[in-house]
Amino acid sequence: MRRRQALVGLWIILASVSTLGVQDVRAAxxxxxxxxxxxxxxxxxxxxxKVTREGSASFVPVSExxxxxxxxxxxxxxxxxxxxxxxxxxxxxxxxxxxxEWRTKQPFAGLLTGDLKAALAAGEQGIAELVVATHTGMTTxxxxxxxxxWIASAKNPKTGKxxxxxxxxxxxELLDYLRANGFKVFIVSGGGVEFMRPWTEKVYGIPPExxxxxxxxxxxxxxxxxxxxxxxxxxxLIDDKAGKPVGIQERIGRRPIAAFGNSDGDLxxxxxxMSGPGPRFALLxxxxxxxxxxxxxRTDKLAKLDKAWDEALAHGWTVVSxxxxxxxxxxx
Amino acid sequence: MRRRQALVGLWIILASVSTLGVQDVRAAxxxxxxxxxxxxxxxxxxxxxKVTREGSASFVPVSExxxxxxxxxxxxxxxxxxxxxxxxxxxxxxxxxxxxEWRTKQPFAGLLTGDLKAALAAGEQGIAELVVATHTGMTTxxxxxxxxxWIASAKNPKTGKxxxxxxxxxxxELLDYLRANGFKVFIVSGGGVEFMRPWTEKVYGIPPExxxxxxxxxxxxxxxxxxxxxxxxxxxLIDDKAGKPVGIQERIGRRPIAAFGNSDGDLxxxxxxMSGPGPRFALLxxxxxxxxxxxxxRTDKLAKLDKAWDEALAHGWTVVSxxxxxxxxxxx
Numbered sequence: 001m002r003r004r005q006a007l008v009g010l011w012i013i014l015a016s017v018s019t020l021g022v023q024d025v026r027a028a029x030x031x032x033x034x035x036x037x038x039x040x041x042x043x044x045x046x047x048x049x050k051v052t053r054e055g056s057a058s059f060v061p062v063s064e065x066x067x068x069x070x071x072x073x074x075x076x077x078x079x080x081x082x083x084x085x086x087x088x089x090x091x092x093x094x095x096x097x098x099x100x101e102w103r104t105k106q107p108f109a110g111l112l113t114g115d116l117k118a119a120l121a122a123g124e125q126g127i128a129e130l131v132v133a134t135h136t137g138m139t140t141x142x143x144x145x146x147x148x149x150w151i152a153s154a155k156n157p158k159t160g161k162x163x164x165x166x167x168x169x170x171x172x173e174l175l176d177y178l179r180a181n182g183f184k185v186f187i188v189s190g191g192g193v194e195f196m197r198p199w200t201e202k203v204y205g206i207p208p209e210x211x212x213x214x215x216x217x218x219x220x221x222x223x224x225x226x227x228x229x230x231x232x233x234x235x236x237l238i239d240d241k242a243g244k245p246v247g248i249q250e251r252i253g254r255r256p257i258a259a260f261g262n263s264d265g266d267l268x269x270x271x272x273x274m275s276g277p278g279p280r281f282a283l284l285x286x287x288x289x290x291x292x293x294x295x296x297x298r299t300d301k302l303a304k305l306d307k308a309w310d311e312a313l314a315h316g317w318t319v320v321s322x323x324x325x326x327x328x329x330x331x332x
Numbered sequence: 333m334r335r336r337q338a339l340v341g342l343w344i345i346l347a348s349v350s351t352l353g354v355q356d357v358r359a360a361x362x363x364x365x366x367x368x369x370x371x372x373x374x375x376x377x378x379x380x381x382k383v384t385r386e387g388s389a390s391f392v393p394v395s396e397x398x399x400x401x402x403x404x405x406x407x408x409x410x411x412x413x414x415x416x417x418x419x420x421x422x423x424x425x426x427x428x429x430x431x432x433e434w435r436t437k438q439p440f441a442g443l444l445t446g447d448l449k450a451a452l453a454a455g456e457q458g459i460a461e462l463v464v465a466t467h468t469g470m471t472t473x474x475x476x477x478x479x480x481x482w483i484a485s486a487k488n489p490k491t492g493k494x495x496x497x498x499x500x501x502x503x504x505e506l507l508d509y510l511r512a513n514g515f516k517v518f519i520v521s522g523g524g525v526e527f528m529r530p531w532t533e534k535v536y537g538i539p540p541e542x543x544x545x546x547x548x549x550x551x552x553x554x555x556x557x558x559x560x561x562x563x564x565x566x567x568x569l570i571d572d573k574a575g576k577p578v579g580i581q582e583r584i585g586r587r588p589i590a591a592f593g594n595s596d597g598d599l600x601x602x603x604x605x606m607s608g609p610g611p612r613f614a615l616l617x618x619x620x621x622x623x624x625x626x627x628x629x630r631t632d633k634l635a636k637l638d639k640a641w642d643e644a645l646a647h648g649w650t651v652v653s654x655x656x657x658x659x660x661x662x663x664x
Binding site: 063066140184186193197201207208209210211215218219220226227229236242243245246249250251252253254268271272275 | 395398472516518525529533539540541542543547550551552558559561568574575577578581582583584585586600603604607
């Protein structure tokens with residue numbers, strides 16, 4: 001009897017250990033742990049299950065599993081101002097002593113005196129001038145070095161946290177989940193491609209060759225008998241709005257089957273993605289959580305979510321409510 | 333005694349079986365079987381062994397193992413005329429009824445009457461005109477369809493074999509060997525990117541997103557309520573000569589550690605590759621086997637190997653003699 005009890009006890013222990021083991025594995029394997037158990041999470045998992053189910057009509061071969069992600073506001077925070085604009089501001093300050101004329105010339109004067117409104121009053125034309133002044137006139141290697149040095153310590157002006165820690169934990173999990181299911185993930189961003197490539201691999205696991213962005217003309221030159229690539233002050237691609245499908249076709253050469261964005265700048269990428277044959281997925285991140293992040297949408301100046309939101313509602317695309325759908329926003 | 337003999341016999345059998353097994357495995361694993369046992373093959377294997385030896389000073393992490401290949405004359409035959417030129421000629425014939433003016437206008441007239449010399453007399457300007465006339469004015473999807481249809485049956489005018497079977501067996505093995513050793517291989521070709529992408533995955537195992545080539549401007553348009561990408565008659569990148577490092581930086585974003593070409597059009601790609609830090613490898617294919625393929629080098633009009641050859645000799649880059657270094661040229 002005692003022996004039997006002992007055996008039963010042993011079985012109970014073994015059973016709990018083994019259950020515990022199974023639960024552990026399940027917890028580890030449960031995809032998207034920072035996503036709440038809402039329709040949004042289900043929509044993602046349903047889509048991925050559908051395209052990976054071999055033999056089904058909705059199966060998509062691995063080679064066609066291309067997913068594209070906007071960066072600013074989709075993978076990392078873009079408020080109170082876009083990270084690349086902070087970098088640009090810093091560069092303007094560094095370069096100002098060599099450009100006394102900037103003290104009275106917009107958009108430079110505004111940036112130097114902290115009057116961002118005045119600096120951005122000229123709109124896209126002003127931003128283009130800033131980009132030319134700060135992103136060109138050096139070699140690609142010199143620029144990469146500038147970015148690497150800056151990003152290592154650059155912090156969000158509101159939270160004081162490193163920008164590279166202001167990435168969205170649920171989106172990092174989504175990248176992992178897609179990769180684990182055979183997807184090749186790309187960034188397709190309005191940001192400068194040479195600004196993003198130095199750190200995307202470390203921060204998102206996305207290598208330089210899977211980053212598409214705005215870019216300027218390059219020119220091969222010989223300096224001290226060595227070839228260098230000079231960054232010329234001529235725009236090549238504005239990888240935003242109608243430029244996103246162009247960038248995708250030029251640099252990737254296939255239409256994605258899933259696309260992720262957060263503003264009207266992503267609308268055409270989502271439309272391009274959704275208009276191909278077979279199963280497709282489009283998602284917009286809605287910034288509706290001012291407590292944990294920022295709140296902005298229809299009337300935002302730099303990252304308006306208006307027309308794309310209407311399209312999403314009209315076509316049943318997935319819209320993430322950061323407040324409701326994300327348990328955590330940033331990595332701990 | 334008998335038992336001992338039996339044991340010895342068993343050991344001999346086991347030993348031979350096991351030796352046989354090992355030999356089989358070795359034969360199957362022996363890299364580059366179509367390459368003769370010359371210094372060229374050794375140079376390739378030495379380089380790959382060096383960069384993959386973990387813990388050594390010459391080790392290169394997988395993410396940096398980028399190799400770029402020219403296409404025409406490096407991966408497939410480009411004689412008696414480049415494959416894309418055959419395609420262009422075919423397109424000119426198809427489109428000629430809509431362009432009566434072509435009958436008296438070069439380079440079209442030359443192509444239509446078979447006077448290739450007259451057609452190519454205008455040089456690059458003439459080729460650009462042909463490309464605009466045959467490669468633009470339709471959507472990317474329409475053009476892809478044209479290429480797919482054509483390539484399925486297009487044959488080399490001299491051998492009568494499918495162009496897609498006029499690929500170099502030793503180079504297919506080299507692609508496999510590099511991939512098996514953690515390399516990501518890219519095509520970086522002067523040919524049109526939209527001309528290559530429809531078939532490179534099937535023929536070389538190189539997906540569209542790893543193909544860099546010459547390209548024209550694209551424009552997003554809505555047709556019947558659906559987004560399409562129109563191919564505009566404006567050149568964006570001539571991915572040849574000094575354009576190759578530009579294409580590499582723009583589309584890949586890292587400097588390769590190994591590059592493979594066959595003409596002066598590849599010189600700058602090889603220089604760019606070799607001028608980075610750490611172990612590097614550059615290889616030129618020399619077409620010196622008129623019996624099995626074609627013979628051309630210093631004085632060829634379309635694919636001259638002259639300056640790049642001198643550079644290779646001066647710097648000790650690897651030069652393949654197709655005659656001496658390749659046991660077979662084409663797949664059986």
